[in-house]
Amino acid sequence: MESEEIKDREHLKRIVTDYQARGMNTAIDDFGAGYAGLGLLAEYQPDFLKLDMLLVRDVDTDEKKHIILKGMIEVAYALNIRIIAEGVETRGEMQTLKDLGVELIQGYYFAKPGFECLPNIQNL
Template sequence: MAFQPIVDVTDGSIFAYEALVRGVDGSGAGAVMSKVTHDNRFAFDQLCRRRAVELAARLGMTTRVSINFMPNAVYQPELCLGTTLAAARRSNFPIDRIMFEVTEGERVEDRPHLVNILNEYKRQGFTTAIDDFGAGHSGLNLLAEFQPDVVKLDMDLVRGIDTSRARQAIVNCVTRLAYALDIAVVAEGVETRDELAALRRLGIKLIQGYLLAKPAFEALPAIDAAALKTRRRAAA
């Protein structure tokens, strides 16, 4: 796993660290995911959960660890949580500091099953998030059936938002909708100070991207203090 922080740019605090799958040779998520099949998907999903929690504890993480899960690998939510709960107990890592993300881009044929998974996770005390919001198969229909704790805006909506009137309008509407439903909003893939400034003007304070920190392999990366200082000067 590599870890990348989600930063609250109002004060520089860490909201969560997302656990990003990597190969043992350092290869990226795409290379790893290409080897996931129907036959090994459940075992892979369970291993990722366990490894993320164990590493979070070993690294002394004091905020949330965000874990992507594969809904098509979950046959019964309460039973499939056993590995995560056992890893949290062994590692003495509080379950209320575990956030589960489901990627909106993953096609789920049985949406009621996905909603059932998310409801069970929330009932168990986990934070829930919809990742890549705005780029997938569910969108507002999923949001109407289940309100997660967090939505993470797809990076294609964020990229170049400072010069795109259309992206600004879309993100503004999605953000207002989320806040009306008491859902936090994370902007992913932020790479420039101008993008950060535009997102702040739209009321988004939770930021993830290379501008603030690149993922670090089995480590917690430092935040780029210069980017935050630039933001504070601009806000002033």
């Protein structure tokens, strides 16, 4: 939903509702970028929001991003939507997101993509 304008909102709403009725989880990817913004949440309540990595980047040192993400996270949790932060690259970003209540975090800080390998996560 993030990179393309939604032309038939009712059709999308029926799809999301049908998926959820069948027990599937739904998500909005790259939330905070393109067309994937707060306006979508007035009509669609997905199970997950994946925060756009451009908002996540430097959240520990950029006060504006911190304020914006804090508000987005509060809105999401008030609507019973879980947050996934993507693109986390530093310990500071990870800790700030955890402090804001984000439980699901992914990014190069933990491991770079690989084939048939698992990262060592003992020291995180």
